[in-house]
Amino acid sequence: MAGFPILASRRLRSTPYTERVEAAGLTGYTIYNHMFLPTSFGSLEGDYKHLKEDVQIWDVSVERQVELRGPDAHKLAIMMSARDLTNAEPGRCYYAPICDGNGGMLNDPIALCLAPDRFWFSIADSDLVLWAAGLAEGMGLDVKVFEPDVSPLAIQGPKAEDLMAKIFGEEIRSVRFFRFGMFTWRDHELLIARSGWSKQGGFEIYMHDSKLGTQLWDDIWNAGGEFNLKPGCPNLIERIESGLLSYGNDMTREDTPLNCGLDRYISLDTHDFIGKSALQAQQEAGISRKLMGVRISGDKIAPLGKPVDCLSGDTVIGMLTSAVYSPDFDCNLGFAMVSSDYFAEGTNIQVALPDGVRHATICNLPFTQ
């Protein structure tokens, strides 16, 4: 696919930060939720090393919000989420797998409780707004379901807190992980959460007015020199090392949260939600396949254009969904959905990469060095 440029349009939107991102040295895009998402600023390994040492500014406008607002907003949020949101509190974020009636995953958003009658689901790459609106319509609920003008900007990396404190004040340091607060910036109130799609620490600014994007980027950029701030984006190496799954790549509607090892983010014994009985039955019967870590032998592997087979001898026993060479592990790491005979750590399998079959070893997630 390399080498074919893609043009922006109303259907494939640029973001409030696009001009700044491109001026800052962008070298690769992807499309995510009908919008442009940066994928590199030079090299995957260079971006990765910088992310783990300093601080980066990420245009993650593609994390669109599905807003539920109205008397039945909480009821709908509870019905949609395999995570129990019954006692959701304003100011908190919840990783919330969303399932269909068969337990198949439709998205894995972060749910933000803004108020008892107002929720945001900060989504992965599928039009979750249509599922939520369809449910609300079908159930006759009194709730508005829409996409507000919110374009998240993430500040990620070990120096993120110092940079954020310089701009938004010392009180930002007291925001705990997966909590958010309101912070004043140039007479605007910005919702800022301690979260982000890396394990290097940092914040997500839920910027609520496209017209403010350039100014916000510039203010952060101009404050960043002393922290060696650079532009960045979700990084394939860092997210695999950190065990962060990608909806659409590592999990799809074909998979349940139990298949994906997300057991601790769902509640099968508390609230009623869509997919509950299917998940209970699956748990009772035992899962037939599960997403595991794999370490793959040999030279650095190229990014996968699509999943490849996992083999045991001549038998296909699963598929490798993501993989990359990790400099810090000095090894190729990946995620593989494998059948139940291959769940045990240390099990030897093979992966059928485009350049040949290689030896691989199953391990538990997250990866440990």
Add this chain to the structure above:
Amino acid sequence: MAGFPILASRRLRSTPYTERVEAAGLTGYTIYNHMFLPTSFGSLEGDYKHLKEDVQIWDVSVERQVELRGPDAHKLAIMMSARDLTNAEPGRCYYAPICDGNGGMLNDPIALCLAPDRFWFSIADSDLVLWAAGLAEGMGLDVKVFEPDVSPLAIQGPKAEDLMAKIFGEEIRSVRFFRFGMFTWRDHELLIARSGWSKQGGFEIYMHDSKLGTQLWDDIWNAGGEFNLKPGCPNLIERIESGLLSYGNDMTREDTPLNCGLDRYISLDTHDFIGKSALQAQQEAGISRKLMGVRISGDKIAPLGKPVDCLSGDTVIGMLTSAVYSPDFDCNLGFAMVSSDYFAEGTNIQVALPDGVRHATICNLPFTQ
């Protein structure tokens, strides 16, 4: 955005025809329904002229199918569609705007009635499967909603019928517009409709098994020499000339079918469907804005990266959603969503293009020479 390549992954899928498309001289892609859609094979104008004179093979796998199957499939199809599908007959296609409870458009698929309990919605660029599944779940309907393994291949252009007859037999000539039949090819039964996203005539082959893609492409390709068959794709110039609207570009959830001039494809006085009362109220009150044609003065315009303002003097009175230079009209043509004072053919307005404000004239759709 030009110049930044996008990589395929499981999340952004290649198609069963991707290898052949790239070998045939592809020069541009877009992303549509999480999949790669070709956008050019050389030049927009070259592709356009060839499409209007000869015949092209288009990889339109991105036209994903939302299948409704089961006892309540017909009931759900009727509820989803502003077009009355109550008397839908097997073997027929129906252009079917889909609305939310406010009449806002969620997609504008072609509905295919495969059987009384089995429908396909051949979709534009949004995850309509989530809306349909959400409705079914919320309404407690007995219907399966899923995306089958179907990857349409379109044969478009004035010589399409002759090429298709050579491959599938003379009886293909008797398939009428927006009808489909089953045709035998290499011991497989292929669903073939007389349809496609151009006004140059042609067919869409709903190829139902990804593994057959390369063989099907090759058989058509090898038969095409005498018809000057070339690879192609939906063409911006031809589709604007022909008045074909693009969901996501010319119409969004902010617009109703009445705003988009789709009155003749909806029925407000027959069946019950989602959005009906909102559309009835809008029709009663009169629409405040409508998608109209515009002819824009001056030199050839570049493709729009996003909508631009339509002006009357200093006042913003709408937006230009799509525009292109048409060689056959020898004029720039576009679609503009304008407010009600500007519906009359011949009304003079201005459009604020990136390279300056230009004069434009409102006209009815479709364009006439």
